[in-house]
Structure formats: C-alpha cells, structure tokens
Amino acid sequence: MNELRVDGDSLMKLLSELAAHGRSPSGGWTRPALSEADAAARRIVIARLAALGLEIRHDEVGNLRARRPGSDGAAAPVWTGSHLDSVPSGGYLDGPLGVAGAVCALEALARAKVKTRRAIEVVVFVGEEGSRFPRGTIGSAAVSGELSAVEVLALRDAEGVSFADALAAYRDPGAAIPARVAPGEVHAFVELHVEQGGVLEANGAQIGAVTAIAGLVQRAVTFTGDANHAGATPMHLRRDALLAAAEWALALERAAREVGGGAVATVGKLEVFPGGKNIIPGRVEAICDLRAPDAAHLDAVDARAVAALQHGAARRVAVSERRLQRVEPGAMDERVIAAVERAAAQVGLRSHRMVSGAIHDALHMAEVTASSMIFVPSVGGRSHCPEEETRPEHLTAGATVLAHLLLGLAG
Amino acid sequence: MNELRVDGDSLMKLLSELAAHGRSPSGGWTRPALSEADAAARRIVIARLAALGLEIRHDEVGNLRARRPGSDGAAAPVWTGSHLDSVPSGGYLDGPLGVAGAVCALEALARAKVKTRRAIEVVVFVGEEGSRFPRGTIGSAAVSGELSAVEVLALRDAEGVSFADALAAYRDPGAAIPARVAPGEVHAFVELHVEQGGVLEANGAQIGAVTAIAGLVQRAVTFTGDANHAGATPMHLRRDALLAAAEWALALERAAREVGGGAVATVGKLEVFPGGKNIIPGRVEAICDLRAPDAAHLDAVDARAVAALQHGAARRVAVSERRLQRVEPGAMDERVIAAVERAAAQVGLRSHRMVSGAIHDALHMAEVTASSMIFVPSVGGRSHCPEEETRPEHLTAGATVLAHLLLGLAG
Numbered sequence: 001m002n003e004l005r006v007d008g009d010s011l012m013k014l015l016s017e018l019a020a021h022g023r024s025p026s027g028g029w030t031r032p033a034l035s036e037a038d039a040a041a042r043r044i045v046i047a048r049l050a051a052l053g054l055e056i057r058h059d060e061v062g063n064l065r066a067r068r069p070g071s072d073g074a075a076a077p078v079w080t081g082s083h084l085d086s087v088p089s090g091g092y093l094d095g096p097l098g099v100a101g102a103v104c105a106l107e108a109l110a111r112a113k114v115k116t117r118r119a120i121e122v123v124v125f126v127g128e129e130g131s132r133f134p135r136g137t138i139g140s141a142a143v144s145g146e147l148s149a150v151e152v153l154a155l156r157d158a159e160g161v162s163f164a165d166a167l168a169a170y171r172d173p174g175a176a177i178p179a180r181v182a183p184g185e186v187h188a189f190v191e192l193h194v195e196q197g198g199v200l201e202a203n204g205a206q207i208g209a210v211t212a213i214a215g216l217v218q219r220a221v222t223f224t225g226d227a228n229h230a231g232a233t234p235m236h237l238r239r240d241a242l243l244a245a246a247e248w249a250l251a252l253e254r255a256a257r258e259v260g261g262g263a264v265a266t267v268g269k270l271e272v273f274p275g276g277k278n279i280i281p282g283r284v285e286a287i288c289d290l291r292a293p294d295a296a297h298l299d300a301v302d303a304r305a306v307a308a309l310q311h312g313a314a315r316r317v318a319v320s321e322r323r324l325q326r327v328e329p330g331a332m333d334e335r336v337i338a339a340v341e342r343a344a345a346q347v348g349l350r351s352h353r354m355v356s357g358a359i360h361d362a363l364h365m366a367e368v369t370a371s372s373m374i375f376v377p378s379v380g381g382r383s384h385c386p387e388e389e390t391r392p393e394h395l396t397a398g399a400t401v402l403a404h405l406l407l408g409l410a411g
Numbered sequence: 412m413n414e415l416r417v418d419g420d421s422l423m424k425l426l427s428e429l430a431a432h433g434r435s436p437s438g439g440w441t442r443p444a445l446s447e448a449d450a451a452a453r454r455i456v457i458a459r460l461a462a463l464g465l466e467i468r469h470d471e472v473g474n475l476r477a478r479r480p481g482s483d484g485a486a487a488p489v490w491t492g493s494h495l496d497s498v499p500s501g502g503y504l505d506g507p508l509g510v511a512g513a514v515c516a517l518e519a520l521a522r523a524k525v526k527t528r529r530a531i532e533v534v535v536f537v538g539e540e541g542s543r544f545p546r547g548t549i550g551s552a553a554v555s556g557e558l559s560a561v562e563v564l565a566l567r568d569a570e571g572v573s574f575a576d577a578l579a580a581y582r583d584p585g586a587a588i589p590a591r592v593a594p595g596e597v598h599a600f601v602e603l604h605v606e607q608g609g610v611l612e613a614n615g616a617q618i619g620a621v622t623a624i625a626g627l628v629q630r631a632v633t634f635t636g637d638a639n640h641a642g643a644t645p646m647h648l649r650r651d652a653l654l655a656a657a658e659w660a661l662a663l664e665r666a667a668r669e670v671g672g673g674a675v676a677t678v679g680k681l682e683v684f685p686g687g688k689n690i691i692p693g694r695v696e697a698i699c700d701l702r703a704p705d706a707a708h709l710d711a712v713d714a715r716a717v718a719a720l721q722h723g724a725a726r727r728v729a730v731s732e733r734r735l736q737r738v739e740p741g742a743m744d745e746r747v748i749a750a751v752e753r754a755a756a757q758v759g760l761r762s763h764r765m766v767s768g769a770i771h772d773a774l775h776m777a778e779v780t781a782s783s784m785i786f787v788p789s790v791g792g793r794s795h796c797p798e799e800e801t802r803p804e805h806l807t808a809g810a811t812v813l814a815h816l817l818l819g820l821a822g
Contacts (some may be wrong), residue, residue, distance in 0.1 A: 012639065012722060022511050116792075139511055139618070157560075160528075169473055195643060196640045196643035197639065197640060197642075197643030197644045197645070197648070198639075198644060198645075198648045199643075199645060199648070202648060208639075214642055216642065218688060218689075226791075226792075227796070228608065228609070228792050228793065228794070229607045229608060229701045229768065229769055229792075229794050229795060230675065230700045230702070230768075230770045231607075231608075231610030231625055231627065231700070231767075231768030231769040231770070232606060232607035232610075232767070232768040232789075232792070232794065233608045233609060233674065233675070233768065233792055234608070234609075234610060234673070234768075235664065235667050235668055235675055235676075236552060237608070237610070237613060237792065239611045240664075240677075242678055242679075242681060243660060243661060243664055245657075246656075246657035246658075246660045246661050247657075247661065249653060249654060249657045250658065250661075253646065253651075253654055256646050257646055264641065264645065264646055265646075266641035266689070266690075266691055267692075268641055268653075268683075268686070268687050268688045268689055268691060269683065269686050269687065269688045269693075270681075270683045270686075271686075272655060272679075272680065272681045272682075273684075275679070275680050276679050277629060277698040277700055277735075278677070278679055278700050279679045279680050279681045279795065280677055280679060281678075281679060281681075287688040289641045289642070289688055289689050291641070291642045315450075319598070324688075332630065341472060356642075356643070357640065357641075357642030357643040357644065358642040358644075359642070378643075379638075380637075380640065381639050381640075381643070381644055381648065382637075383639070383640050383643065384640060384690070384791035385626045385638070389781075395586045406459060407792065
C-alpha cells in the first residue's frame with residue numbers, strides 16, 4: 001500500500017493545463033458553465049481519462065461520467081469528482097482540483113496495479129457555480145432528482161440562452177444516459193476540494209474531513225428613512241437609514257456568535273442612497289447571508305436576523321425584507337467521514353473534522369448516497385478570487401488521501 | 412408702519428418666473444453656477460430691480476449689486492441677498508427666495524414710500540453651491556477676501572472650463588467694480604433663506620433668527636479587512652470591513668449627542684467592496700460630515716470621530732483617513748439677531764433662535780460686517796431635492812420680516 005501515491009508533478013501539470021483555459025483579462029479565471037473554456041478544460045480531462053482506458057459517458061444534462069470497472073459488476077460503484085466551471089475572476093482550484101485529483105488518484109491506482117471490487121466513477125458535474133444560470137449545483141441537483149432534466153434544460157442565462165442550447169454546443173458525441181440516480185445505485189461519494197476558509201490553517205491540519213455542508217438563508221432588506229441635509233437636521237430629528245442598517249449588521253454578528261454551532265452571518269452587499277457626503281442616508285439596500293450546519297441552528301440565526309430588524313423602529317426607519325433563497329443543510333455520512341480520517345492517517349497527515357460553509361455538489365450527492373468531502377488548506381483562507389491558492393504539497397496530499405479513500409471504499 | 416407688507420402674489424410670481432429656468436429632466440432644478448439657466452434667472456431679477464430705479468452694478472467675480480440710495484450718502488449701506496445657482500436636481504427656493512424676497516422687500520419699501528438714511532443693496536452672489544466649481548460660496552468669499560478675484564477666476568469645473576471663461580459668457584455689460592469689501596464698508600448683512608431642516612416645524616415657529624453658521628469637517632475613511640467566502644470563514648477568523656465601519660458610524664452618532672452644543676455627525680457616503688452577497692466585505696470607503704456652531708464643539712466631535720476609528724483594530728481591520736476640508740464656524744451678530752426677532756414680533760410672528768447647520772454666503776459676510784439670517788420653515792425639513800417646499804404664507808412672512816428688518820437697520 002505504500003506505493004499508492006499520487007504523482008505531484010503530474011497533478012500540477014494537469015492543473016496548469018486546465019488553468020490555460022478561461023484566463024480573465026481582469027485577473028483570475030472566468031470559466032462560465034458550458035462555455036468554450038469550460039468545454040476545453042473538459043476535453044483535457046477526457047483525454048487523461050481515456051488514456052486510462054475508462055469508459056466515458058455523459059448524461060442528459062451534460063455531467064461527465066468515466067468508469068473504472070470493479071471485479072464485481074453487480075456492486076454499486078464509488079463516485080468521486082467535482083466541477084470545472086468558475087465564478088467570474090475566480091481561482092484555478094475551486095472545482096478543477098476535485099476533478100484533477102480524481103484523475104490522478106485513478107492513475108495512482110493504475111500504477112499500483114490495484115484492483116477493486118466496486119467500480120470507481122469519476123464525475124465532472126456541470127454548472128456548480130451559480131454565476132451563469134440562475135442557480136448553482138445544477139448537475140448534482142439533476143443527479144439527486146432535486147431538478148428534473150427538463151427543468152435543467154429550460155434554465156436560461158442573463159443573455160436569454162437556454163441551458164439546452166448551451167449544452168448542444170458543449171455536449172460530447174454519443175447518446176446520453178439518464179442523469180438521475182436512484183438511492184442504492186451509488187455506494188458512496190467523495191469530493192476533494194479547497195477549503196475556501198482559514199480553519200485548517202488555524203488548526204495546523206493538512207486534511208479536512210467534512211461532517212456537514214451548511215445550509216443557507218439569504219434575505220434582502222430595505223431600510224427607509226429620510227434623506228435630509230446633514231448640516232440642517234439635528235440628531236434627534238433624523239431618520240438615518242444607514243445607522244439602522246449598521247445596528248442590524250452588528251446584531252447579525254452577535255446572533256451568529258450567540259447561536260454558535262458553526263452558524264455564520266454576513267452582510268456582504270449594502271448600498272446607501274442617495275449617497276451624497278452631506279446628505280443623511282434616506283435608504284439602504286442590503287442582503288444578508290446566514291449559514292449553519294443543521295436546520296435548528298439555521299432557523300435560530302435566521303429568526304434572530306429577522307427579529308433584529310425591529311431595531312429600525314426606534315429610529316423611525318421603515319424596514320421591509322424578503323427571503324431570496326433557502327438551501328437546507330446536509331449532513332455527511334459518518335462512515336465516509338471516518339474513512340477520510342483513516343486515509344489521512346495512513347498517509348501520515350493530520351486531519352480535522354469541519355463543516356463546509358460553502359455549498360458543493362456533495363450536498364446533493366448526500367441525498368442519494370453516503371458522502372463526504374476532503375478539504376485541503378486554502379492559503380490565507382482566500383477563494384473565489386485570483387489569489388486562491390493551496391500549497392503544492394497540500395494539493396498532492398489531498399489527492400493521495402483521495403486515492404487511499406477510494407481504495408478503502410471500493411474494497 | 413402697518414402698511415409695510417410684501418405682496419405675496421408678486422413674490423410667488425417672481426419665484427415661479429425664476430423656477431422656469433433650469434428645470435431638470437430628472438426632477439427638480441439644475442442651475443449650475445454661471446450656466447445659461449443661472450444667467451436667465453439673473454436677467455429676470457435685474458429687470459425687476461431696474462423697474463425700481465436702482466443703480467445696478469456687478470463686481471469682478473460676477474456678484475450683482477443693486478443700490479437703493481439712502482438720504483445720507485456717506486453712511487455705510489445695508490446689504491441683503493442670496494444666490495440663484497442650485498445643486499443638481501435641487502429645489503426652487505434654496506437661494507432664489509433670498510433674492511426674490513429682497514426684491515419684493517424693496518418693492519414694499521417703495522410702495523410704502525419709505526426713505527432710509529442708509530442705502531440698501533441687493534446682492535446676488537455667484538457660485539454659492541459647490542456643485543460646478545470645486546468649492547461653494549465663491550462670490551461671498553471674494554467679498555470677504557477669503558478668495559482673491561484672481562483665485563476665483565482660475566477655478567475650473569469638472570469639464571476644465573475656467574471660472575473666467577464661464578463668467579465671460581455670463582457677465583453683464585459695463586465695467587466691474589472690485590469684489591472685496593473692507594471692514595466698515597457695509598453696515599450690516601442679512602440673508603433670507605429656507606431652513607433646510609425641521610427645527611422650526613418642530614418648534615412651531617414661523618421665523619428662525621440665526622445665531623451662528625456651523626463649521627464643518629469632512630473626512631474620507633478607508634476600512635480594509637479581508638474579502639473572504641461568507642460561508643467558509645468562521646466568525647472569529649473574519650476581518651469584516653463593513654462591521655468596523657458600522658461601529659464607527661454608530662460611534663459618530665454617539666459622539667455628536669455626547670458633545671452636544673448643536674454638533675451633528677453624518678456618514679452620508681459609504682461603499683462596500685467587493686459587494687457580493689456571499690462575500691465578507693474586504694473594503695469600505697466612507698465619508699463623514701461633522702458640524703458644530705463653534706470651533707470648540709467642532710474640535711470635540713472631530714476628535715471623537717478620529718478616536719472612534721481605533722475600533723477597527725479590535726477587528727484587525729486597517730483604517731486610514733484624510734481630511735477633505737474644514738470650514739470654520741461663524742457667529743452671527745447679536746444686534747442683527749435681536750433685530751430679526753424684533754422685526755418678526757412687529758409682524759406678529761413667532762421667532763426661534765437657531766444655528767444654521769448648512770453653510771451660506773452669510774458665513775463670509777460675517778467676516779466683514781454684522782450679519783444674521785432669516786429662516787422660514789421647510790416643509791418636512793426637506794431641501795436640496797425636488798420636494799423642497801415652504802408654505803406660501805411663510806414665504807411672504809419671511810420677506811415681510813426682511814422688509815421691516817432692512818428698514819430698522821437702514822434707519
């Protein structure tokens with residue numbers, strides 16, 4: 001078993017080949033779902049998988065599935081994979097690492113001449129980022145059945161292009177297999193991904209074993225006061241929309257800390273109107289993003305966020321809000337989590353159990369099979385930006401843990 | 412004396428003639444300094460002043476001065492006036508009321524066949540609003556000597572047009588007189604203006620007797636934290652620039668209340684970067700506007716505003732600030748303030764002593780002569796917006812108080 005090691009040079013080479021597609025003039029990588037850059041990256045992956053002699057298929061929404069047969073043709077396969085699309089001006093690892101790591105893990109299994117009882121399938125999910133079409137995790141939602149293939153094909157991007165039309169240009173030759181997978185049809189799913197936060201760095205661990213994917217609630221809030229002259233209006237006669245919004249943003253922070261249990265709350269978007277330096281803010285438009293690893297904590301932080309809006313009344317600032325979306329949290333499978341820890345230990349790495357605050361395809365896969373994720377540390381916790389980076393030894397370590405994990409799960 | 416009343420219909424007609432120039436397609440009035448709309452409004456005023464037989468002159472920066480002679484040619488004249496330019500999409504009263512009110516007050520004096528010992532001059536100051544050129548109160552600053560005529564003529568607007576070139580198109584025929592006025596050369600100055608706040612409404616008074624014009628300090632502040640994923644970054648690992656800015660904005664409010672003495676503090680401009688709904692704010696750019704009626708209170712609120720920036724350190728958010736401008740407060744003259752109160756009482760109106768939070772030409776006039784202002788109530792405290800309004804009976808009352816005041820001051 002000691003020979004089962006991913007070739008770091010080969011992994012870095014594949015990542016840099018993928019990174020040649022979708023370079024953004026404004027920095028980083030812009031590889032929208034089903035774009036030519038997305039298709040070009042996929043062709044590179046297909047070539048590497050084909051060189052391994054795998055059977056390569058695609059499903060009706062464009063997910064790629066490459067099968068390494070097992071000795072027991074009747075046993076449910078183990079799946080692993082991630083996505084190749086990116087946010088605008090994002091990094092080169094969010095998505096591609098889980099695909100390239102899977103390819104290199106299978107190459108390592110081949111080099112070690114390891115046979116498994118269960119088949120192993122590498123999956124490249126389409127449209128994980130919600131940047132082009134109105135939602136993200138499209139491919140995995142079609143696999144879990146949250147979205148039907150018909151619903152997926154009818155999605156349209158901001159230019160009015162349908163998913164179906166975009167897929168026609170992107171699609172691989174040959175017949176498509178159904179996207180949806182029935183419970184029991186897949187034995188387990190594991191996804192290698194960059195952490196996108198600073199928890200592993202803060203804990204000095206090389207591997208994260210993901211116990212849950214946080215759910216989220218996003219709410220849009222409008223604060224309406226009175227836009228008056230900043231000099232001529234005494235403090236006690238003001239209805240300052242910005243101060244009401246400021247109290248609310250700080251109350252959200254307290255709410256997340258008090259609720260605990262991994263809950264987080266963020267006001268990332270906040271616009272002040274009219275925005276003149278000598279005019280009291282008359283209106284503020286803000287969006288809050290609330291997350292927690294389980295529904296009870298998500299409900300608790302959400303309830304406090306809504307209750308905190310009542311602060312506006314003391315300032316005679318009117319408040320209106322509407323929920324933009326809610327995504328339910330997903331617990332990972334204890335056996336797969338423990339298997340990630342064992343695989344890390346086998347390779348001599350320190351692992352840390354943690355929640356994923358970001359949403360991933362593993363959230364939908366958890367609805368149809370035992371799932372978890374392998375996280376590797378993000379330098380400075382940065383992600384979704386050109387500076388997104390993970391140290392090379394951590395990239396190789398993550399893929400090697402994946403190889404050991406696949407071997408353990410596929411038996 | 413009972414006959415000394417301004418004709419309300421005549422005042423409303425003049426205000427509506429002025430309001431015919433500079434209507435903005437986006438609502439309200441846009442009458443930039445020295446623009447064709449500004450010049451057109453000025454021509455209307457000149458025609459009304461000429462009909463009174465006044466001697467009309469202009470100074471080297473374009474201020475208009477129309478003189479009603481007194482019986483003692485050696486006595487220093489009393490000045491009154493305001494401006495005709497506006498902010499973009501502003502109201503129809505900020506400025507024009509003080510000009511139209513002065514014209515109608517002189518018409519009332521003429522109808523009442525009143526002679527005064529001192530001459531009375533109506534002044535139309537140029538460039539009071541800081542919207543076109545890089546600063547406001549340009550005309551009165553040239554009168555007080557804060558700006559030399561050479562400095563004024565060298566100012567340039569955002570399109571690069573010099574004040575001198577704009578003035579060439581705007582200027583009245585005939586030779587210009589010097590702008591600067593020596594101490595003692597003017598006996599007193601009084602300016603009729605809309606309040607632009609809600610103090611008179613809140614106090615049930617029809618007339619404001621202005622005791623001081625607040626000075627101001629404006630500071631630009633940058634908060635720099637870390638733009639990270641809103642889901643993947645635990646609360647304790649965040650460096651949220653918006654929360655640091657929110658604490659600061661609330662601290663400014665407390666500072667103004669604690670300092671008291673009429674101090675006010677406003678964060679009117681605040682921008683969040685990158686501004687994504689699922690990204691922790693990495694940077695906030697904000698501007699604060701601090702005002703107080705005297706230097707001691709202005710210093711106190713400014714010192715607290717700067718000290719409050721230290722809150723950022725607890726969040727590991729870096730803070731940098733620079734002062735954009737400081738305008739010193741100006742005390743009005745007690746004899747003129749008392750004369751405003753007497754004039755209001757003569758007409759049977761309730762007056763209220765108050766500070767002007769907004770800056771006016773009277774601030775510079777106070778540097779060279781005994782000055783005060785007459786405020787009339789702004790409906791809902793609104794100003795610098797299309798909704799700027801004052802009830803017609805209050806407009807007429809203000810101009811009638813001005814007529815009585817001029818008579819009292821000119822003897």
